[in-house]
Structures are given as structure tokens and as C-alpha cells.
Amino acid sequence: MNLTLHVxxxxxxxxxxxxxTYQAKDVSPDQSFLEMLDGLNEELISRGExxxxxxxxxxxxxxxSCGVVINGVAHGPEQTTTCQLHMRSFKDGDEIVIEPWRxxxxxxxxxxxxxxxxxxxxIAAGGYxxxxxxSAPEANGIPVRKEDADMAFDSATCIGCGACVAACKNASAxxxxxxxxxxxxxxPQGQVERKRRVLNMVEQMDxxxxxxxxxxxxxxxxxxxxxxxxxxxxxxxxYLRASLSGA
Amino acid sequence: MKVLEETLNARIPSGxxxxxxxxxxxxxxxxxxxxxxxxxxxxxxxxxxxGSAAATLAELGYNVRSFCYQDSARRAHSIAAxxxxxxxxxxxxxxxxxxxxxxxxxxxxxxxxxxxxxxRLTELSTNIIDQCVAQGVPFxxxxxxxxxxxxxxxxxxxxxxxxxxxxxxxxxxGCYQAMMRQVNAGKITLHPRTEMLDLVVANGRAIGxxxxxxxTGQIEKHCADAVVLATxxxxxxxxxxxxxxxxxxxxxxxxxxxxxYFANPCYTQIHPTCIPPHGEHQSKLTLMSESLRNDGRxxxxxxxxxxxxxxxxxxxxxxxxxxxxYPSYGNLAPRDIASRAAKRVVDEGRGVxxxxxxxxxxxxxxxxxxxxxxxAARYGNLFDMYQRITDExxxxxxxxxxxxxxxxxxxxxxxxxxxxxxxGLFVIGEANFSDHGANRLGASALLQGLVDGYxxxxxxxxxxxxxxxxxxxxxxxxxxxxxxxxxKDRIRTLLSINGRRTPDSFHRQLGQLVWDKCGMSxxxxxxxxxxxxxxxxxxxxxxxxxxxxxxEDLNISLEQAGRVADFIELAELMCRDALARxxxxxxxxxxEHQTEDGEALRDDERFCHVSCWKSNGPDADPDLxxxxxxxxxxxxxxxxxx
Ligand SMILES: Cc1cc2nc3c(=O)[nH]c(=O)nc-3n(C[C@H](O)[C@H](O)[C@H](O)COP(=O)(O)OP(=O)(O)OC[C@H]3O[C@@H](n4cnc5c(N)ncnc54)[C@H](O)[C@@H]3O)c2cc1C
Ligand code: FES
Numbered sequence: 001m002n003l004t005l006h007v008x009x010x011x012x013x014x015x016x017x018x019x020x021t022y023q024a025k026d027v028s029p030d031q032s033f034l035e036m037l038d039g040l041n042e043e044l045i046s047r048g049e050x051x052x053x054x055x056x057x058x059x060x061x062x063x064x065s066c067g068v069v070i071n072g073v074a075h076g077p078e079q080t081t082t083c084q085l086h087m088r089s090f091k092d093g094d095e096i097v098i099e100p101w102r103x104x105x106x107x108x109x110x111x112x113x114x115x116x117x118x119x120x121x122x123i124a125a126g127g128y129x130x131x132x133x134x135s136a137p138e139a140n141g142i143p144v145r146k147e148d149a150d151m152a153f154d155s156a157t158c159i160g161c162g163a164c165v166a167a168c169k170n171a172s173a174x175x176x177x178x179x180x181x182x183x184x185x186x187x188p189q190g191q192v193e194r195k196r197r198v199l200n201m202v203e204q205m206d207x208x209x210x211x212x213x214x215x216x217x218x219x220x221x222x223x224x225x226x227x228x229x230x231x232x233x234x235x236x237x238x239y240l241r242a243s244l245s246g247a
Numbered sequence: 248m249k250v251l252e253e254t255l256n257a258r259i260p261s262g263x264x265x266x267x268x269x270x271x272x273x274x275x276x277x278x279x280x281x282x283x284x285x286x287x288x289x290x291x292x293x294x295x296x297x298g299s300a301a302a303t304l305a306e307l308g309y310n311v312r313s314f315c316y317q318d319s320a321r322r323a324h325s326i327a328a329x330x331x332x333x334x335x336x337x338x339x340x341x342x343x344x345x346x347x348x349x350x351x352x353x354x355x356x357x358x359x360x361x362x363x364x365x366x367r368l369t370e371l372s373t374n375i376i377d378q379c380v381a382q383g384v385p386f387x388x389x390x391x392x393x394x395x396x397x398x399x400x401x402x403x404x405x406x407x408x409x410x411x412x413x414x415x416x417x418x419x420x421g422c423y424q425a426m427m428r429q430v431n432a433g434k435i436t437l438h439p440r441t442e443m444l445d446l447v448v449a450n451g452r453a454i455g456x457x458x459x460x461x462x463t464g465q466i467e468k469h470c471a472d473a474v475v476l477a478t479x480x481x482x483x484x485x486x487x488x489x490x491x492x493x494x495x496x497x498x499x500x501x502x503x504x505x506x507x508y509f510a511n512p513c514y515t516q517i518h519p520t521c522i523p524p525h526g527e528h529q530s531k532l533t534l535m536s537e538s539l540r541n542d543g544r545x546x547x548x549x550x551x552x553x554x555x556x557x558x559x560x561x562x563x564x565x566x567x568x569x570x571x572x573y574p575s576y577g578n579l580a581p582r583d584i585a586s587r588a589a590k591r592v593v594d595e596g597r598g599v600x601x602x603x604x605x606x607x608x609x610x611x612x613x614x615x616x617x618x619x620x621x622x623a624a625r626y627g628n629l630f631d632m633y634q635r636i637t638d639e640x641x642x643x644x645x646x647x648x649x650x651x652x653x654x655x656x657x658x659x660x661x662x663x664x665x666x667x668x669x670x671g672l673f674v675i676g677e678a679n680f681s682d683h684g685a686n687r688l689g690a691s692a693l694l695q696g697l698v699d700g701y702x703x704x705x706x707x708x709x710x711x712x713x714x715x716x717x718x719x720x721x722x723x724x725x726x727x728x729x730x731x732x733x734x735k736d737r738i739r740t741l742l743s744i745n746g747r748r749t750p751d752s753f754h755r756q757l758g759q760l761v762w763d764k765c766g767m768s769x770x771x772x773x774x775x776x777x778x779x780x781x782x783x784x785x786x787x788x789x790x791x792x793x794x795x796x797x798x799e800d801l802n803i804s805l806e807q808a809g810r811v812a813d814f815i816e817l818a819e820l821m822c823r824d825a826l827a828r829x830x831x832x833x834x835x836x837x838x839e840h841q842t843e844d845g846e847a848l849r850d851d852e853r854f855c856h857v858s859c860w861k862s863n864g865p866d867a868d869p870d871l872x873x874x875x876x877x878x879x880x881x882x883x884x885x886x887x888x889x
Contacts, residue, residue, distance in 0.1 A: 030525045030638075038530055038751075041803070045749045050796050051803050055318060057491040059531050061632070062416055063322040084635055109462055110801045117439070120319050124431040128424035129383045133303040133701045136374075136381035140338065143392030153385040153410060156417060160321055189383040 001027050001092035005040065007052055008099040013107045013115075019097065029088035033076065034059060034066065036087055037098075054112040059083040061224060064159030067166070068112045069099040074163035074222040081161065081224040101166035105173070105209045116162050118208040119176060125204035126197040127180040129189045148186050155183035157225045164219035164227075170211030175219040177205050178235035179227050185238055195242035202239055248827065248868055255508075255859060255874045258662040259363045264880050265345070268367045271663070275706055276713030283308035286712055287720055289456055289471040291443045291498055293320035295415070295693055296676025297477030298422030299700030305429035307705055312469060313426065314438045314458060316493055321423040324479055324491040325696065328415025329536035329629070331399055331407035332379075332693040334372035339396050343404040345369050350881060351402060352691065355581060356656075356684020357833035357849065358883045359514075359857075361876060363663060368682045368691075371698045376408055378701055382421040386410050398579070399538060399690045407690045412536055412628045418693055422700075441467075442806065444734045446474065446502045446672065449726040453672035454718060457730045459738075461806065464799040466734055468722040473671045473708055476502060477700070480655035480677040482515065484814045484821065485766070486758020488652035489521055489534040495810040496817050499659050499678050503820075507667045508859040508872060510660035510680035512817065513825035516687055516834045517767050518653030519585035522636055522646075523605040532651040533636055535608070536629055537689045540578045542613035542622065543646065545569050545585070547606050551596035557607055557645050568592055576888040583686045583834045583847075584888060586650035590767045591845065593649070600647045609645035650767060654692060656683045656834065657824070660859045660874075664707035665699060670715060673708060675699035680857070685833025738798045741808050746791030750807040753788050754814065757781070761818045765825050770838040774826040781819040785865075788815060816865055823860075827871065830854045851883050 003024040010017030027036050034056050041051035057065040061084040070076035076085045090096065098112065106114040144152075156179070164175035181198050184190030190197070213232055220229045260271040278286065286309050290301045293315040301313045315323060335348040348369040353360060376394070380386065386408050387395040399407035410417040429435040440461040447455040447468070455470035481496035482488040503509045520535045546565045553560065568588055570577040580588070589606050592598065599605050614622050619642055623630070630641045637647070658680040665673050665681070676696040683691065764777035788811070796802040831840040831847035832854070840848040857874040 028526055028528060031528050032530070032636075035528050035530050039528060042749050042751060045793055045795055045804050046747075048793070048795055053801060053803055057317055057322055057493050058324065058327045059492060060327050060533055062413065063317070063324075063326050063491065064319075065317060065322050078635075080635060084632070086635065086638075088638060113801075116318060120321070120427065120430075120437070123321075123424060124427040128428045129381065130428060131378075131381045131425075132306045133299075133378060133425075133705070134374075136377040139336070139376045139380040140393050142380060144388055145392055146388045146390050149385050149388040152383070153417075156385050156410075156420065157413060159416075160319065183385070184383055187383050187385070189381060 001029070001087070001090070003027055003090065003093070004095045006095065006097045007111070009052070009111055010108050012110060017108065027087050029086065031087045032059065032083060033085040033087065034083050052112060053110040056083055062159060064161040067101060067161045067163055069101065069166060071097050074101070074166040075224055079222060079224060084224070101162050103165045103171035105171060106162060106165060116160070118210070119160050119162065119173070121208065122173065122177055122201055122204045123180065126193065126200035129184065130193060142188055144187060152183045152186040155179045155186070155227065155231055158227050159225055161224065163222045163224065165210065167218040167222040168211065169216060169218070170214060172213045172219070173205050173208070173210035174213040174232045174235065175223065175227055175229065177201050178231035181238055182231040182234040185234065194238070195245065198235060198238040198242050248823070249870045251861065251870050251872045253872050255660070255668065255872060256662065257361065257874060258664055259361065260663065264362060264366050267363050268370060272706060275710040278709045278712050280308060284310065286310065287312065287471040288473050288475060288708065289314070289469055290475045290477060291456065292323065292477030292479060292676065292678070293423070293426070294323035294325035294477060294479055294676060295419055295422055295696030296678070296700045297475070298323065298419065298426050299697050300475055300477060300675060300704050301435055302422060302425035302429055303701050303705045304708070305432070305434035311429070311435045312438060312471065313435050314441050314443060316440065316442045316461065318439050320426055320437060320439065321420060323419060324494050325419045325693065326416045327491060328693055329412045329534065330538045331397065331409035331414045331690045332375070332418065333399070333406050333688065333690040334376045334408060334694065335369060335406055336373050336376060338394060339405045341404045343406050347404065348372065348406065352682070352688055353684070353881055354886055355688040356686055357847070357886050358684065358851070358855070358878065359832050359876065360682055360684030362878060362880055364682050367703070368695055368698055371702045372694055374702060375694060375697045379418055379421050382425060384410065384417045384421045397538060398541065402688070412626070415693060418697065443478070443498045444501065444809065445730045446505045447724070447726050447730045448505050448669055449724045452670045452715070452718065454720070454724065455722065455727060457734045459734070462801050464797070464802060466731060468727045468731060470720045470722045470727070472717065472720055473673060473711060475673045475675060475704065476659065476678050477676045478678045480658070481814070481817055482652045482655050484758070484818050485652040485762050486754050487524060487529060487532050489518060489532050492531060495813065497810055497813045499674070500813045500817050502659060502667070502672060504862050504864070505669070506862070507669050507672060508660040508861055509657070509820060510857050510859045511657040511824065512821045512860065513765065513828060513835050514656035514685050514833065515652060516582060516654040516656060517586045517650045519582055519589055519650050520608060520648045521651035522633065523600055523602065523649035533632070534651070534653065535633060535646065535648060537582070539608060539626060539629060542625070543578065543608040543610050544612060545578050545606055545608055547592045547597040547599060553597070557599070557609070566592070566597070573888045580888050581686065582689065583836070586767055587836060589650055605647040605649045607645040608648045610641060611645070614642065654687055656680065656685060656687055660857070664710065665704050666707065666711060671711065673704060675704055685835055737809070738805065740789070741792065741794050741805060742798055744790065744792050744794065746793050748791050749793055750804060750811045753784065753792060754811045757784055757811070757815055757818055761821065765822050768836045768838050769825050771826060774822045777822045778819060778826065781815060781822065785815045788812065820860055820869065823869065824858055827858060828854055847886070855883070
């Protein structure tokens, strides 16, 4: 099939950006979205033009590197990662607008590539269990109810892609932050630092300039890992409890 | 090819196998707690190996600088591992033990690994599970709250721990979080979106690296008291592989050019269960976890060219070839064996799917036995992934799979302390050659990365510091300027060629050649052909590659070109190694060396050794150095899974 692409091109964080139109010819429905962009880039390089910059690595939907806004929807129409989106979701003659995540805490680096290091700083503020290598007790000495382990796992599957922020009108990072808070709050290992963790992570999140949650649920709707907004409810509860009792 | 007389000291401790590591630990020299903060360690790579090492070194008090090419440490390729991690906890009471795990690993590696290393790996496996659980890694559990296990790729006990189909992700996030805790404490400095392009060696010791900032293009010098490479494997040499797109050999290959020995480059693992390629635009191949072989049955039609849809082929006309050939292991036969068997039936014209390159992995019987719901609980996410990619429903139609490049057992040579032949240069995880011999067992790579990073390197690096005089860690050494000049020259050359072919087109060409001549099976003629052809590709590359943009900026085609250039040189080394090893073992199958029924034929008389290659620069043949392998605790037998 043949497609018309309108791709956001921007040289750097402070340079102006604009949509540039390209034709993608002979695209096969079995190709992935990124393979379609690879094809465009091969052509651009051959013509001596700079390829479109976008982040990607695993191309299996697990590393969280990839992510662009496709026709106004983060990761496009299938609620999966951009790398797992296939061209069979489009049809011949379609026009596709491709833009980067748009959120102040995620400044554009180049074209479709943004800086998501704010997420790393949120985790650094407390998204862990403080246990040094070597001091762990016997693994089966800490029994965990299967239900708790499963729920913790569901929260832990977040890949940190940032689609939740990109989809939110307020650019809120609540889904991302709450997934880690909820995972560790659910497990016995996370109890000791439970209060401090939520306070510090939320403080960092605010410091990075992410907005508040107004329950639009857009984040959940685009999350490729189906992280539930229930995590946000858990985090709010945890936060309230921690601020009332003091860490 | 010249074989050097040099003897490599692997520093394997004396004493009985089961006491070597404990004794060695007692004998390693220590750095006092107050002095640790005077030392800086560069760790390149943030996968399971690099992440665990960086976190642990920082906890001990060292200053760590951590590098990765992704935008965040959390995205290293380890994240993609699906199936699980082995540890001989014997929680299932099925007779597992360190000894048994040790033997399985030695045998799985086809008697081409070091006994002492393998024993340590298996011995420390139990600590890894403790460590990860304490970090909050949500492993699968039983209703009683204890940890669950499954059996995995070629093991007859259930020793694999898993977190649904996302074990690598959960383990890596554990490491990453431990790292971020140390970032917060000021002990780790992160350098994401930064690529190591050269190693700096002065007075025979590794003292730093040269990097390129992938956003600004800036070339930077970094000095340290030791350099740790945890940069993963080189499976992308085949172009199509299950590795992440960015996986590359540049860091280890540049170290090889600076004098580090490259060991067993021809040992590559081709994984039997990947989604077959669909067309020429394909950019990578997707692994379907091997755990699927616990319940899926592998088959092809008995008749060549049988194009009927699978549900119209009655059971009598199906060949469940793994069950037929290897009755005791059946569908769980080890990777190399299962892969070659698939290639054989496809070469016989019995392959399935639109391209004829593929075999079925069928869940019909498992669904009948256990119900769709139970199968969904076990493999739901894998089935979804398969359906998303192929547009076929594996609950109804058998999956199609075919082998693909997956893992590389070869890597930089290291001694028992995980130090290369260049003092101060340590290599951990998939980047080294150490523990898997000629073939790796499923679920043991994650283990090795974590054992190296959490429990071995942090001890052995201290011994290096304590034994060697501390150098001034500065970038004033002239070697830094020389290394920087090498890097800048190369970039300038790449940018100035302005030819007609994209870096990717060279990579595809190279990958196809290596896959054909040095893939699942190899022979002398094919390898000689490749050794003649690769320099031609290299020459054309340096005359005709097209790299756009400038060096002082984010530049994707420049990044690609640099990686492809190194893959081209590595490919030649792989083929040389494969040609020199005139036997079949594990993942290295030489057609001239097989039994009557097509199984690998080892030659223990001549090849029970590690082949270590020493570079003489890109335009001269490398030299070979041999590290003999001594087996004192196991008897070398023919590996049979019949
Ligand atoms: C799809 C798939 C599934 C797998 N499943 C399993 C499994 O179930 N069980 C199992 O045991 N094993 C599995 N493996 C193998 C296992 O995942 C890897 O062997 C292991 O994760 C490698 O870890 P590592 O830390 O050595 O390197 P990696 O995780 O590959 O990390 C490499 C790091 O080095 C950095 N890097 C590389 N080059 C440079 C450079 N030039 N400059 C700067 N940084 C650089 C990268 O940024 C990255 O941080 C699987 C592999 C694949 C491909
Ligand atoms: S590239 Fe890894 S999630 Fe898409």
C-alpha cells in the first residue's frame, strides 16, 4: 500500500519544528510501523537527507524506548507499543501524522525523540527496596500470597515509555509513579520504606513539572501494558496515609 | 594463522571443585572501606551484568560511572528475556543440587567450558534468587506463598524461576532500581545515550575509555582505576536476530583491537523458537520463549511439499521429529540440537508457512489436555505477541517457528577473576566467553550476568586494586590523545566517503553471508569463501558507504555505520575461528565432523581448548593462543539426548 506521512521534524530542543510530508510506497501490511519508518529513513539517507530520529531498541514491546503520537494517539490505534503496531492497521491511501510525545517535562531532543530522564529521577527518589547485595534472607523465608505477587507483578510490568504522560492533558506522571509505588506497597519487602517512598517519589514527580491527575483516564487507555488507574487510587491512599502519619 | 606458544593464566584456584570459590574468596586481597572511595570504576553497560555490578560496587563505596547507549539504564537488552532464570534451590524436591546443575551446564556446553567457572556459577545461583526476591522482584508464586518453578530447555528438573513471560524485565528493573538508589546516594554517575568507541590502555593497563555523546556528538575521555565491559553479545552480526536493534560489538571489538583476546567467536547460539522471517523489510526477529516447548509439540508434514493447512494433515502424516529422534527429551531437546533438526527438515523441503522456512509448534494436544484457559494463563502474553506479529491465532492454528541468532557464547577472554588479559579490564555478562562453553542452557544467561555482577566482580576487582599500584586517574596520559585521535579519524573518514549505499544495506549483505556460511552449520569451503568475501565487503564499505549529517550532532546514520564497520571485521574473525575448529561441538556444527545420524562429533584430542584470538590490526591475520581445558571432575562423554 501507499501512504502519506506527515512527520514532525525538529532539529533540537529550542529549534522550531514543523510537519514535513513524505510518501511511503509499497508498504507491506506485515511490516511493523518502525519498519515502515526504517524504509523512509533508508530512502532519506540515499537522497543525502537526514533520517528521522526516533527512539527504539527491542522492537518487542518491552524496553519502552519507542513511542510516537500517531494521528493524535500515543502509540497509535492498537493500544500496544509503536514497535508492535503493524501496518495492517492502516489501509492504502491513509494519511498518517507522526509526532513526538508532547509534554513539558519531556523536551524534544530531535524529531520524534524526547528526553524522558525525569522518569529516572522519580525512581531514584525512592522506587526501590534498600537492600545491599549480600544481605538478603533465604528467598522462601518471605512468603508472599499469590494474589499479592500477581497484583504486584501487574503493576511492575510498566515499561516506562511515557505514553501515559503524552496522552494526559495535564501531562501527569501519576500512572507511571503509582505503578511502582503500588508494586512495592503490595509486597512485604516494600513495607519498611513504604511511607518515605511515596512521599519522595511524589515530591520528585511534582518537581519535574508533571501535572495533576484529573481522572480523564486517557493514560490507561493508551498504556501498552494495560497498567490500571487503580494504581493511582492506591498511590493517593498511600500518600494520604504517609503524610498524615509522617514518614 | 600463527599459533603462539604463550600460556594464558586462567588463575583457577587449586583445591577441590566445591571449595575453590570459597577458598579463593578468602585469599583475595581487600581494599579497606575508607580507601574504596578513592577508586573510580567505569562500567559500560546497564544490563543485568553491568547494572548489578554498578549497584554493588557503589554499595561497597567505589565511585561508579555507568554508560549505556539507550536513553535510560532500564532499557538494556536484558529487559527482553522472557523465559526465566535457573537456580538449584531444589524447592521442588526433585533431586536438584549444585552438582547436578553443574553437570547439566558442563554437558550442555558440550565440554568446552571451564569446570571451576561453571561450578561457581551454579553454586552462587541460589544467592541470586535470594537477592532478587529481597529487592521485590515479583517472581511467580504458588498458592502457599512459596516460589514457583518450571523446567526449561533441556533440563530434567524444575529449576527455573520466572515472572510470567517477563523475567528479564523484572530482574533488570530490580538491578536498575538498585542502581538508581546509588545514583540518589551520589555514588553512581549515569551517562545514558553515550557510546563507548575505544578503550585506553597505558603501560599495559586499562585506564579509560573514549565515548561519543549520541545527542551532542561530543567525543569525551573518561579515566578510571578499572574498566568493566558489560556490553552484551554480538548476535546482531547476522543482521536478523532476536537481539535489540542497538546491540553491537563495538565496545568489545575495539578492546580486542587494543590487545584484549577474543575467545571462541564462532560459538553462537541459534534459538529454535523464533517467528520466521516474513519478507525483505524485516528488521529483526522475535523470539517465542522456549518455555512454549513444555506444552507445544514440534512437527512438519512427513511428505515434502505438503501444502495442506495444518488441520487437514492427519496425525499419521505428521512427523513429530523431535519426539521421534530424541525420545527421552522430545520437544525439550537442547537449543542447538532442536535448531539443527529444524534446519534439516526445512532443507528436505518439509518446511511450512508461506516461505517454506518454518516448522509447527502445535498446542492442540495441550489445549485438549489442560483447556484453553490454563494455556492462556501460562503463555497468554506470548500468544498475544505472536498473534500481533503474524495475524494468526495460535489457539486455533499451530504457531510457525524457525531458528534465529539469539546469543553468543564467545566473547572477550577472561580469567577466573573475570579480568581480561589486559590488567584492569574486566568483562562480565554475555560480553565475556566464560561459562557456557559451546552452547548455553536456556535461562542461564540471566543467571550468569547477575552472578558476575552481584557476586563475583565486586570481590575480584578489589583484589586487582590491592595488588596493582594505584595509577593517577587522569586523562593526561598521551594514550588518551591517541585514542581520541583514532576515534575522530574514523568518524571523519566515515563522513567523508559520501558513497551510494546505506550502512544498513551493508549490514544486511554481511548478515546473509554469515548466516549462510557461519550459521547453523558450517563447512571449510563455505568458511573460506566467506573469509575471502568479507574483506571485499569491508573494502566496498569504506569506499561506498553513505553517512549523512555531521559528527558534532545527533547522527543516526553515523552510529549505524560505526557499528556495521565493527561487525564486518568481527564476522571475519568468527569465520576464521570456525574454520580453525575442525570439530563439531555445541552451537558450532562442522558438516565434515558428524556421526552417521547427523549428530555433532567432537574431537577432544585436538580441540578440548579455548581458542583465543589476538589482533594484529585489521589488515593482518590474527594469532591464535590456546587455553587447554582440563576436566578433573567429569568424564568427557558424547552428549546424547536420545
Ligand atoms: C529475546 C531474548 C530472550 C532471552 N531470554 C532469556 C531467558 O529467558 N533467560 C536467560 O537466561 N537468558 C535469556 N536471554 C539472553 C539474555 O537476555 C542475555 O544474554 C543477557 O540479558 C545479557 O545481559 P548483559 O548484561 O550481558 O548485556 P545486555 O543486557 O545486552 O546489556 C548491554 C548493555 O551494554 C550497553 N552497550 C552496548 N554497547 C555499548 C557501547 N558501545 N557503548 C555504551 N554502551 C553499550 C547497552 O546500552 C546495554 O546497557 C534472552 C535473549 C534474548 C535476545
Ligand atoms: S522498541 Fe522496545 S518497546 Fe518498542
